[in-house]
Amino acid sequence: EGVGPQEYTLIKLKVLDPLPPKLQKLSKKKIYLVAATLRPETMFGQTNCWIRPDMKYVAVDIIDNQVFICTTRAARNMSYQGFTKSNGQFEVLVDLIGQDIMGIKLSGPLTCYDVIYTLPMLTIKEDKGTGVVTSVPSDSPDDFAALRDLKKKAPLREKYGITDEMVLPFEPVPIIDVPEFGTLSAIVACDKLKIQSQNDKDKLQEAKEMVYMKGFYEGVMVVKGYEGQKVKDVKASLKKLMIDRKEAVVYQE
Numbered sequence: 729e730g731v732g733p734q735e736y737t738l739i740k741l742k743v744l745d746p747l748p749p750k751l752q753k754l755s756k757k758k759i760y761l762v763a764a765t766l767r768p769e770t771m772f773g774q775t776n777c778w779i780r781p782d783m784k785y786v787a788v789d790i791i792d793n794q795v796f797i798c799t800t801r802a803a804r805n806m807s808y809q810g811f812t813k814s815n816g817q818f819e820v821l822v823d824l825i826g827q828d829i830m831g832i833k834l835s836g837p838l839t840c841y842d843v844i845y846t847l848p849m850l851t852i853k854e855d856k857g858t859g860v861v862t863s864v865p866s867d868s869p870d871d872f873a874a875l876r877d878l879k880k881k882a883p884l885r886e887k888y889g890i891t892d893e894m895v896l897p898f899e900p901v902p903i904i905d906v907p908e909f910g911t912l913s914a915i916v917a918c919d920k921l922k923i924q925s926q927n928d929k930d931k932l933q934e935a936k937e938m939v940y941m942k943g944f945y946e947g948v949m950v951v952k953g954y955e956g957q958k959v960k961d962v963k964a965s966l967k968k969l970m971i972d973r974k975e976a977v978v979y980q981e
């Protein structure tokens with residue numbers, strides 16, 4: 729990690745009905761899973777949201793009658809950044825483990841899918857971001873590998889109570905053209921390195937390095953309305969667009 733704080737964009741993924749049992753007592757509030765990302769310009773390609781089934785999460789009281797679901801660690805950080813009613817304090821409304829919020833319906837900003845689902849990712853780190861990760865399999869090798877695992881392995885879906893319709897209809901969306909990798913850069917990188925699953929840690933690291941810098945400096949949008957614009961030129965304005973619409977917030981750690 730570098731020195732100084734890391735700034736993330738938190739993408740607000742609205743929890744839709746039917747609420748899972750553990751969240752039903754919060755039905756009068758606006759409930760969001762909040763996903764930390766470094767790539768706000770890729771949100772057009774969201775296909776699902778990753779949660780770690782065995783990890784602890786909290787549903788926390790946030791200003792403006794909102795509830796955010798994230799790790800306790802992230803909730804504490806948020807409490808010092810003006811998210812909660814009093815500085816440095818946060819109220820936990822419900823304690824959760826990932827499995828309690830698995831396979832639930834969400835709506836997210838910019839994505840072409842009206843409804844997306846929470847799905848299990850086993851490699852989510854407890855000490856980074858919010859513990860909630862939005863999935864963009866077109867541009868993130870980790871996301872592509874984990875989604876492909878679920879698509880290929882029915883027993884994996886069954887283990888976590890995931891049904892076919894939460895996974896099978898969701899295909900990576902071409903959103904950014906990366907020179908030499910094309911419009912589905914994460915898939916090309918995973919193929920080149922013969923990545924087999926989300927557990928191919930070293931190869932996934934290599935795949936990320938292959939596409940990440942190149943995508944940022946040389947990537948060109950192919951999304952309708954943004955065609956031909958460079959990633960580095962639209963990143964800040966897309967972040968601002970979501971923040972202005974209250975679909976995202978800035979978060980530091």
Ligand code: A2H
Pocket residue numbers: 734764765766767770851852853854855856857858859860861862863864867868869871936940
């Ligand atoms: B990124 P850095 Cl399209 N555990 O968002 C594991 N991964 C996490 C995480 C956690 N607790 N919290 C955030 N992340 C992911 C989009 C994306 C991301 C794309 C391409 C690359 C990419 C869609 N997923 O990240 O260690 C989130 O995934 C490549 C590194 O702080 C977040 O941005 O640099 C990124 O890792 C933050 O990782």
